[in-house]
Amino acid sequence: MKAIICNKPREFEKIELQDPTPVDGEVIVKIKKIGICGTDYHAYNGRQPFFTYPRILGHELAGEVVEGNEKFKAGEAVVPIPYLHCGKCKTCLGGKTNCCPQIKTMGVHVDGGMREFTSVPSTNLVKAHDLTDEKIATVECFSIGAHAVRRSEIKENQWAAVVGTGPIGIGTLHFAKLAGAKTIAIDINEERLNHCREVLGVDHCVNALQNPVEALNDITKGELPDAVFEATGVPSAMENAFNYVGHGGRLILVSIVKGKIAFEDPLFHSREMTVMSSRNATEKDFINVMNALRNQDINVEAFITHRCDFDELTSCFETWSLPESKVIKGIVSF
Template sequence: MRAMVLHKPQLLAVEELPLPQPSSSELLIRVTHSGICGTDQKIYTGAIPVQYPRVMGHEMIGRVVEDPAGNFAPGTRVIVDPVTFCGSCFHCLAGRTHLCPNGRLLGRDIDGGFAEFVVVPRRNVYVLPDNVPDHAAPVIQVLSTCLHAHRLASIFPGTSVVILGLGVTGLLHVQLAKARGAYPVIGVTRSAWKRKLARELGADLTFSPEEAIQGVREATEGRGADLVIESVGSIPTLAQAVELVRIAGHILVFGTITAREGSIPFYHWYFKELTILNARAAKGEDYSVAIDLVRRGVVQVEPLVTHRMKLSELSAALDLLAASESSALKIVLEHNG
């Protein structure tokens, strides 16, 4: 099978690999579309270490080719949960399958979806509804992680929520917060066109980072936000979250921060008696809900897909996402042809 193989940071090659064979508890999936994530970018640059060679990619949909158990008919269109787990350890038995120390993430710990075929556990596969188009369906994997994060936060009607960073995940957080009745929902980013898109998707207010402190204070009667979601994955943005949240408020750290040191206003952290939440990955229960939210139109994923490219153009797609002032949000790779 054809695959995009990473041999070291920023060195990708198109290669022919053996076709993987499913065990009795696995499915063979022909991958038709895959999305590029910030995690893929950090693996590509070496910020997240992996064992080489590695086939990246953990946002994928496709068609069932083979199911030894016969539960899925060939051709069934499915989305893959890339987080595997053992099912028998302390965390799995406590329902924290996404934190299983024996688990692995496709595309990071084992080969993933930037290939023609992938083998996955049967329990990690979910059937897609017909009204979700192929080019938008991979975003549901991203939505599942945002939904899992929202389960950790207390968001009720009238909760003021600030989302720092209006990339794909930030725009999904905007929509989820609105769906839960949050008000006001405030988006913060340097990008004017992303602020416009956030308002179209439901944000009540948007600000540039320079405008954020005054804007958030005015919108919350001087208190600061009840909840700030850090959706960039940087130390400076986390520091800004501490400034924007109210006393006794909550910060949800959603972005993956790989920096080992940085400047944080720790005294404000202490003085405000903040609750810091951290979210990682998603669980199976998040997929069925995420799929339903998209099926019913509660969350829109199609506006987030700005570019569709070929699998062989992966290097160019990663460079496009990394470019300053990039016009790209979600790039979906089409594997056919």
């Protein structure tokens, strides 16, 4: 089968691999579509903290079962949950399979989906027969925002601010809106803010370069947001986000960076702020996203901006990683 491997930072190679043979409890899946995201660009550029080389990338997958078992029929459309967890530890048994200490994410810690076939534990597959392959390939990406919003416990009519309006920020805004929150998008890119205003229908947009704290105070009448979601992947932006959180509010760090981030303790303490990370997603989040896609609650047409075939992947990948390509989500087809 055809595969593309990332041998080291900035080096892809097209290779031929043996087809996978099924192991106990696993299902062979034919890859139909692959979504490309920030994690892939960071991995390719050597900026992903959990990454080792050589590695087959690809964790946003739409698949089709090749050889079925008692749970899945051959030909059935599936979305792989790429976070392979042990299923036995306290964390997994407590339902937090997204942060199992043994976690191996496909396309990050173990080989992912940039290949024709892959073997996936059937516990990591969700049936998706009523969604198009393109929509299936967006489920993992949207589930990151869905998980962050679920974790924040944001309530109807509360203020949710999302810093960074890339694909993860867009997903977070969608699910904050679905939770009934009043939404604020924060970014330094006016074009992206326009997209949030016009396509996503967020309530307010704030340019982070133009005194964002004052703008947030104006919008929320001095109360500041109940939940601030940070999805920039930029350490200084993560640190600034502490200033955006209202008293008694939550800061949810969705993106991850290499290294330390710092904050002023009096600011953190005076607001009795809760700071939490949000990592990956669980099956519950995948199901919530699939329901939102079924109900047309997510605008996928505006989300998928670029497409290419598997054979063009290596050249398109370089282009898509450049800001001037204006890519939101690129999808690769087999």
